Amino acid sequence: MRIVFHGTNAATFEPGFAALLGAGHEVLCVPDLPATAADRHAFRSAEVIVGIRLDASHPSPDGVRLYHAPAAGVDAIDRTRLPPGTPLCCCFGHDPAIAEYVMTALLLRHVPIPDADRDLRQGKWTYWASARSALRTELGDATLGILGFGHIGKAVAARAKAFGMTVHTANRSAVATGPLVDRYFPLPELAGFMASADYVLVTLPHNAATEGFVGRDALDAMQPHGVILNVGRGPVIDETALYEALAEKRIGGAVIDTWYVYPTPSSPGPHPGRLPFHELDNCVLTPHMSGWTHGTIRRRQETMVDNIRRLSRGDTLVNVV
Secondary structure (H helix, E strand, O other), X not given: OEEEEEHHHHHOOOOOHHHHHOOOOEEEEEOOOOOOHHHHHHHHHOOEEEOOOEOOOOOOOOOOOEEEOOOOOOOOEOHHHOOOOOOEEOXXXXXXXXXXXXXXHHHOOOOOHHHHHHHHOOOOOOOOOOOHHHOOOOHHHOEEEEEOOOHHXXXXXXXXXHOOOEEEEEEOOOOOOOOOOOEEXXXXXXXXXXXXXXXXXXXXXXXXXXXXXXXXXXXXXXXXXXXXXXXXXXXXXXXXXXXXXXXXXXXOEEEEOOOOOOOEXXXXXXXXXXXXXXXXXXXXXXXXXXXXXXXXXXXXXXXXXXXXXXXXXXXXOOOEO
């Protein structure tokens, strides 16, 4: 089959893909906006397209039999552009990496190694064990609330429990309490869930039902020292409500990895919000990096290879959206 990796993001999954898939296939890369006749032909004739964005600016993928996102999110893929009946599949495999990111962000609020290193290089023994003022809090004494209990939520919960944390979750479908979850809240009880945790982790995808789901009322329900983390999608948390809660110090802080404004060819280095989050001293900003590891690439390549082989055999595909 002809397999086309479409765009800069998808191209990062191409090295080594042909060897993993095996002989008998043609693997090509085309740019985000296929402009040359060769690129446009490759796009139109591809039987499998790997990409994260499909809209009216792209050629019609007339020959595609499978559109495969190398990511969990498919909100930028216009399914009406696909031939009728064409399956759209996604990839996971990012949950171990994101779980490590979350635990790092949480641990750094209790174990200030970068600050201690900076001070000691200046001869300041700020965190010396002899000083009562240097006493720290422990992560294991805190409660983590996880909004959305899918692949990411489960991976984070397992690691949080290893540190002795109490774990609450709010989810569309019921979650049984047990080794990973101490308490479950149905989504209509969002305010109670937000109030129950020291940290609230948002892992929800972005769609019509989740846009702005975490709004002012939900943020106002948080404890004054509470910290919110977003590794799902930016618009799940109302931007204005989040900015105002932070700017007015109504919550303790935020760690945000998924945003409201992203780079484009015409604006390659924007600030990540329409509001000046970069000026706040209680918000940690990272550039949608939490799941981006060599392990994520490998696991997603394996998923896509498996699905292409299934397509060749006429077997049922996995991760169909």
